[in-house]
Amino acid sequence: MPKILIVGGGYAGFYTALKLEKWLRPGEAQVTMVDPLPYMTYQPFLPEVAAGSIEPRHAVVSQRRHLKYTNVITAKVTEINHATKTATITPEVGDPWLEEYDQVVVTAGSVSRTFPIPGVADEAIGLKNIEEAIAVRDRILTNFAKAANLPAGRERDRLLTFVVVGGGFAGIEVFGEMRSLASALLRYYPNLTFDDTTFHLIEAMGRIMPEVSHKTSLWVLKNLAQRGAQVHLDTQLTSAVGGVIELSTGETFESDTIVWTAGVMANPVLRNTDLPTEERGRLRVQADLRVVNEDGSIVPDAWGAGDVAAVPDLTGKGVGGYTVPNAQHAVRQGKLLAKNIAGSLRGEAPAEYYHENLGAVASFGLGEGVFQSGKIAIKGLPAWFMHRGYHGLAIPMWERKIRVFTNWILNFFLRRDIVSIAAREQPRVAFETFASRPRPAAPEAAAAPQEPARVKVSARS
Incomplete structure (x- = not known):
C-alpha cells in the first residue's frame, strides 16, 4: 500500500488529510500526518481570542477527533531526505526515528518573521x-x-x-x-x-x-x-x-x-531537506502543487501547499506572482491537493490551482x-x-x-469574560507554596559514654 506522509497539520495539511479520507478508496493508500501540535489553529480567530470574544479552545480543531483514518503523529519532522524517501520524526519524549514514505506532502506552514531588533x-x-x-x-x-x-x-x-x-x-x-x-x-x-x-x-x-x-x-x-x-x-x-x-x-x-x-516566513524545517526552495526559503512548486526544481523539472512524489510553498497565482493578482499566505488560499490548496494526490495514484493528470480572491x-x-x-x-x-x-x-x-x-x-x-488565568503558566506555584514537606532529619545525638560492665556474683548456699 502506498504511504503518504503529510508534514504539518495546519490549514493545508489538515484539509489535505481530511479530503484524502474522502477521495481515497479503502486500502488505496496509507496516510500519516505529523505535526508538533495535536490541533489545527484557525488563525483568523486569534485577535478575537486575544480580546476575550472567543473561547480559546473553540478556535482550534482536534486532529485525532476528526481524522478517523489518518495516522496522526504528534511530533516534529526535523529532516526530510527525499532522495531516500525518509523523514526524521522527533517526538518530545523518546528517540527520533525514520519514517519511510512513497509520497511526501509538505504543508508545514509559517512562523513569525522577526528582525534583529534589540529587546x-x-x-x-x-x-x-x-x-x-x-x-x-x-x-x-x-x-x-x-x-x-x-x-x-x-x-x-x-x-x-x-x-x-x-x-x-x-x-x-x-x-x-x-x-x-x-x-x-x-x-x-x-x-x-x-x-x-x-x-x-x-x-x-x-x-x-x-x-x-x-x-x-x-x-x-x-x-x-x-x-x-x-x-x-x-x-x-x-x-x-x-x-x-x-x-x-x-x-x-x-x-x-x-x-x-x-510578517511571516516559511517553516525552518525546509532548511533540513533536499527539496528545492526559492529565494525566500519557500518550497518551489508549480500551479498543480507538485514540487519542481529551478529548471522547472518535476520532483517525483513531492507536493507542497500553504504558507510554506511558493504557489503561483494564475490570476496574476498575487504579490510577486504568488498566492499570499492566508487561510483562504491554504484551505483551497489543501482540498485540491487531496484530489490531485488521489488522482495521481490512479494515473490521472493533476489540476492547477486557480482561485479568484473573494475579497x-x-x-x-x-x-x-x-x-x-x-x-x-x-x-x-x-x-x-x-x-x-x-x-x-x-x-x-x-x-x-x-x-x-x-x-x-x-x-x-x-458580555465577554474578563477573568485572567495568567497563573496557568506556572500551575504548580500555589501547590508548592503550601505543600507539606518532610522535616529535615535531626542530627544524630552524640553517643553517651558507656559505663564499665558490672558482673553480678551470686553465692552458693
Whole structure:
C-alpha cells in the first residue's frame, strides 16, 4: 500500500488529510500526518481570542477527533531526505526515528518573521498560535488589575501602554480588538479612565492593510484615531530593551505589552531537506502543487501547499506572482491537493490551482469591521457582521462552528469574560507554596559514654 506522509497539520495539511479520507478508496493508500501540535489553529480567530470574544479552545480543531483514518503523529519532522524517501520524526519524549514514505506532502506552514531588533526576542509576544493569543489576553487583564492598585505615574502608564508592531491584517485586527477589550474593562475599574490607556501601532510602510484600497485604509486609520489608538506610519521599531520602546522618529515610551505581527516566513524545517526552495526559503512548486526544481523539472512524489510553498497565482493578482499566505488560499490548496494526490495514484493528470480572491474582511473591535471586494467597500457594523458570518462558517467542522456561534450569542447577552488565568503558566506555584514537606532529619545525638560492665556474683548456699 502506498504511504503518504503529510508534514504539518495546519490549514493545508489538515484539509489535505481530511479530503484524502474522502477521495481515497479503502486500502488505496496509507496516510500519516505529523505535526508538533495535536490541533489545527484557525488563525483568523486569534485577535478575537486575544480580546476575550472567543473561547480559546473553540478556535482550534482536534486532529485525532476528526481524522478517523489518518495516522496522526504528534511530533516534529526535523529532516526530510527525499532522495531516500525518509523523514526524521522527533517526538518530545523518546528517540527520533525514520519514517519511510512513497509520497511526501509538505504543508508545514509559517512562523513569525522577526528582525534583529534589540529587546524584541525577549519582550514581544507573537500572534501565530493559540497560546500567544491567550497570553495577550491575560496580559491585558492582569495589567489592568495591577494598574488599579497604583497611583498615577510611570509604572501605571507602563502597564496600560500597549504596542502592536505590524500594520497588516493581523496587526490591525489584534490592535483594534485589544483597544475594544481595554475600553470594555474600564467599567470594572472606576479609578481608571480612558485617558489612562495608550495604544500604539508601528508600521514601517506608509499605509496599513495593503489588501484593501487606500481609501478604505484611511477610513480604518480615522476609526482607530477616534477610539484613542495611535498609528505610527513610516516608522520602525529600533529597540524594545526592557520594555522601553524606541522608534526611528526619535519617540520613546515604555510598555509592558508588545505584540509582534510584522510578517511571516516559511517553516525552518525546509532548511533540513533536499527539496528545492526559492529565494525566500519557500518550497518551489508549480500551479498543480507538485514540487519542481529551478529548471522547472518535476520532483517525483513531492507536493507542497500553504504558507510554506511558493504557489503561483494564475490570476496574476498575487504579490510577486504568488498566492499570499492566508487561510483562504491554504484551505483551497489543501482540498485540491487531496484530489490531485488521489488522482495521481490512479494515473490521472493533476489540476492547477486557480482561485479568484473573494475579497478581504476584517474585524477590529466589537461592531467595527471592514470588507473590500474590488471597488466595493463596506465599513462599520455591517462589515463586522460579515466578518463573523464568514469566519464562523469557514472554521472547519460543524461542532466547532456551533461552539463559536453559541459563544458569540452568549457574549451578546452576558458580555465577554474578563477573568485572567495568567497563573496557568506556572500551575504548580500555589501547590508548592503550601505543600507539606518532610522535616529535615535531626542530627544524630552524640553517643553517651558507656559505663564499665558490672558482673553480678551470686553465692552458693
